[in-house]
Amino acid sequence: MSLVVYNTLSRKKEPFIPLEEGKVKMYVCGPTVYNYIHIGNARPAIVFDTVRRYLEYSGYDVHFISNFTDVDDKLIRVANETGTDVPTVAQKYIDAYHEDVCALGVKKADHHPRVMETIPEIITFIEQLIEKGFAYEAGGDVYFKTRNFNGYGKLSHQSIDDLRIGARIEVGEKKNDPLDFALWKAAKEGEIFWESPWGKGRPGWHIECSAMAKKYLGDSIDIHGGGQDLSFPHHENEIAQSEALNEAPMAKYWMHNGYINIDNEKMSKSLGNFVLVHDMVKEHDPQVIRFFMLAVHYRNPINFSKELLESAEAGLNRIRTAYENVKHRLTVTAGLGTEEEAWLEKTAALKARFKKEMDDDFNTANAISVLFDAAKEANVYLKEDNVSEKALSSFIELFEDISGVLGITLQKEAELLDADIDALIQERNEARKQRNFARADEIRDLLKEQNIILEDTAQGVRWKRA
RNA sequence: GGCGGCAUAGCCAAGUGGUAAGGCACGGGUCUGCAAAACCUUUACCCCCGGUUCGAGUCCGGGUGCCGCCUCCA
Structure with a gap:
């Protein structure tokens, strides 16, 4: 491959x-x-x-x-x-x-x-x-003699005689042939210029x-x-x-x-x-x-609209959430997994697929689909009671490898919890233990107002920034 | 006039010969104290007409529609 x-x-x-x-x-x-x-x-x-x-x-x-x-x-x-x-x-x-x-x-x-x-x-x-002999000076300008270059048109697959040559003539130009193009342009009054063998001027574009x-x-x-x-x-x-x-x-x-x-x-x-x-x-x-x-192959056109951007945002958030959730699981006491090998094989297979897709003319659209599949597998894995640190880490590595190549940051702002917020989460945990759900919900809403989203999982409270 | 691209589900989008990835949205279900997150699940006559082939979204021919380059432009 x-x-x-x-x-x-x-x-x-x-x-x-x-x-x-x-x-x-x-x-x-x-x-x-x-x-x-x-x-x-x-x-x-x-x-x-x-x-x-x-x-x-x-x-x-x-x-x-x-x-x-x-x-x-x-x-x-x-x-x-x-x-x-x-x-x-x-x-x-x-x-x-x-x-x-x-x-x-x-x-x-x-x-x-x-x-x-x-x-x-x-x-x-x-x-x-x-x-x-590929260029000539004409009144302070220098032009390239296009017809002297054998092979002109090989990139755009145009025959030199099929070009709409009329469209290339501009008023006041001194070129010998409409196909010729400027290498150096003489400066007009007041324009920025550099000294050259052909007088004051500046380079042409190409x-x-x-x-x-x-x-x-x-x-x-x-x-x-x-x-x-x-x-x-x-x-x-x-x-x-x-x-x-x-x-x-x-x-x-x-x-x-x-x-x-x-x-x-x-x-x-x-x-x-x-x-x-x-x-x-x-x-x-x-x-x-x-x-x-x-998310679109680089050679295809992309239609741009706010709606499409928002739908892309929803997708990216799904990936980011999965990544954050795997990282969260790594911070809580992890049980010993018995199926570690199977999961390591899955992440290895996903990584191989990622390379295969990118090797095919940089198919980033498919590379992203691998990222989604990784998110899916990771989410399934997270449902298990026992997970292994090694398997979780292999997911993290997979996410980071792919997102690194795509140049996309999955990590959300890594800020520490304020002591106050931390205390609130603790208080809510107490309230929940006592089945005081009114107070628990109150605290959750309070934090939500500060863009902190709480999620109750089997492994304890997980939080993220909105 | 010359050269080229595209047409796949409600939307976006992969897929160059073997019977349609993925995402978003929507509906149903599961989990949850309620949520959130997530999981399961439903949804495609691949623009049309011919042809090649055991077999075509995928190759060939012909249409139709949209877009681009040939002029500064990423």
């Missing part, structure tokens, strides 16, 4: 064999930082964070790079509108990105390169493309990823990821630039996540039907958002 990955290049699932044994180099296109991210932007962050976590769980040494596009037309516009400058705008939204994505359980990449820090490498890259991937990971990487909408033209152009220069495959596996839809339509900034993560997390547990997204 080994990992297979769906590769956009071949449109097939392929066995995952990294270029260098035991090591994975991956690059994921990050956001253009001119605004807060919406939940559509959050999907690739969550998906590829999960891919990375699973690769690490599987024993790979993962080198993960994700960029920030911090110079472009939209940043310039926002800077002008707000009376600040591009670096200020960029820094604001980079900080916001980290904050949002951290709430969603996304680990930081090994490095988050920015265009502004990569200008020398970008310029060198372009110079070399010109030397090799070149940054080619330059950064090369700088941090080398000429060929294992996994290149991003949203489906990047496959054309962005990734196609990256391939053209990088492979024209490096004469080596840019990436072995190209992975693309599906969109988030609202009312069955793609969520996008231009349609205005987006929900910002920044706002979302004020109303919903960000962990629920992550759980909700991972």
Whole structure:
């Protein structure tokens, strides 16, 4: 049993064999930082964070790079509108990105390169493309000669002649062929710029990823990821630039996540039907958002609505409760189990199933179903009078392994009971012994008002925070 | 015009040849002083029409509907 990955290049699932044994180099296109991210932007962050976590769980040494596009037309516009400058705008939204994505359980990449820090490498890259005859300067701009790159369209499976080339011509551009795309753009009056062999200007959009991937990971990487909408033209152009220069495959596996839809339509900034993560997390547990997204296979679209999020929340709570209840049982005096082996076999089987599902192109939806089955089995086990510490621990380990890979925290806020609350629980226990249920219920209600839920079990009172 | 995706129970969603995972919601039952949590249990003509096959949600052909990319977009 080994990992297979769906590769956009071949449109097939392929066995995952990294270029260098035991090591994975991956690059994921990050956001253009001119605004807060919406939940559509959050999907690739969550998906590829999960891919990375699973690769690490599987024993790979993962080198993960994700960029920030911090110079472009939209940043310039926002800077002008707000009376600040591009670096200020960029820094604001980079900080916001980290904050949002951290709430969603996304680990930081090994490095988050920015265009502004990569200008020398970008310029060198372009110079070399010109030397090799793949690019030309035109009035301060530099363009890539698309038709010179044999293999253009191999990622999106487009024939170069079938593209609606008319749509690519923009007013005032100096390209020779409508298919050509900008590597370097001459600065307009008042725009942020860098000095270059072609005068003052800034990089085009696609070149940054080619330059950064090369700088941090080398000429060929294992996994290149991003949203489906990047496959054309962005990734196609990256391939053209990088492979024209490096004469080596840019990436072995190209992975693309599906969109988030609202009312069955793609969520996008231009349609205005987006929900910002920044706002979302004020109303919903960000962990629920992550759980909700991972409950669907990453290549399929997700329809987003508040109702669906709430139903996901109910599901996650079921898993969390089961996990907490197993932990609770571990704190009370545990009897000696006689069927320990059978339960250890069950948890081992569930773990094997989890790996099998994740090995199949990161099927997190099925991985989550394993988590539900684990919750079910754990709940059944908890009904037994005698349980073993070993079996309980194997459940805990199972829950933590899976949730760790999915990047979901099962543990609720671990706060100690106040002495007052503790005393109330004791008092209620006394009242119950004396069958003074009125007082017992009164205390339970009192605690409920403070979001402490009491549950009477055969092993004593169990409590949790609502 | 070119390229591609999707259509599975009330809702969400897995499932690429052997007779439909899982979740949410709903109904019934069990446990409980009452609850909570949980367990058991009911609910699917897999969009339509052909074809291949001993056997198809799963492969092939043809429809229908929805969505996306080809233009900044995760």
